[in-house]
Amino acid sequence: MSPDAKPTDFSATRIHETVQQILTAGVLPAIVQAGHPVLRQLAAPYDGQLSDAELGQLIDLMRSVMHKAPGVGLAAPQLGIPLQLAVLEDQFEVDPEVAAVRGREPLPFFAMLNPAYAALGGSSVAFYEGCLSVNGLQAAVVRPEAVRLDFTAPDGSVQQREFSGWQARIVQHETDHVHGILYLDRAELRSISSNAEYSARWAQPDISRARQELGFLPGG
Structure with missing residues (x-):
């Protein structure tokens, strides 16, 4: 949890109403952008605010939004829902050297x-x-290479899994979202690049060239 993140003031009823509005809109919702307060709040722990059917529908919807974006993870706050829920999936084909x-x-x-x-x-x-x-934007972020994740599955079972490499990065990024943390909070600020500059200059498998030329993580 970010020390600056205040718990959401959404009641269980308001969370339910927000989800219902999204589920019944008939279109995929827009992804909330930085500057919206919901991304800076400690989302409400899930404790049955939705029925099992509603939770399943929301998860399916979030998966569709994630695929359309496209991305490898999406947290409920990114749809304006201050709830500790996220979906993750990485099935993209990646260059073997990069992978x-x-x-x-x-x-x-x-x-x-x-x-x-x-x-x-x-x-x-x-x-x-x-x-x-x-x-x-893109930016370099130092993260633990391996993590242990504790979470509750949609069926209510409490689970613990270990992740390493890029999977661990995705897990950390999405978990941070439900605690009011954006990746920029952890980023090397001198590394921040527009997508165009990143693609043109820094899209190598590692960050060594960007680190040297932009002057971040000296000696790394």
């Missing part, structure tokens, strides 16, 4: 409620990240 350097392997779809993570081991790695709620 090897970044430890990127396919991540089968799953949804997580009330997630929390802890670093495993002392190894950290830095790579460029983007965010569907921060259009047009």
Whole structure:
């Protein structure tokens, strides 16, 4: 949780009403962008604000929004819903060299409620990240290379899983969202690049060239 993130003031009823409005709109909702207060709040822990059917419908909708974007994760606050729920999936085809350097392997779809993570081991790695709620930018973020994730599955079972490489990065990014944290909070500010500049200059498998030329993480 961010020390600056205040708990949402949405009641369970208001959360339910917000979800119903989105589910019955008949169109995929827009992704909330940075500057919206919901992205800076500690989302409400899930404790039955929705029926099982509504939760399933919301998860399906979030998966559709994530695919359309396209992205590898989406948290409920990114749809204006201050609820500790996120969906994750990475099935993109990636250049083998990039995948090897970044430890990127396919991540089968799953949804997580009330997630929390802890670093495993002392190894950290830095790579460029983007965010569907921060259009047009990329930045390098140092994150633990492996994490243990504690969460509740949609069926109510309490689960614990371990992730490493790019999967661990996705897990951390989406968990941060429900705690009011954007990846820019953890980013190396000198690394921030527009999507166009990133694609033109820094889209190598690692960040070594960007680090040297932009002057961040000196000595890394």
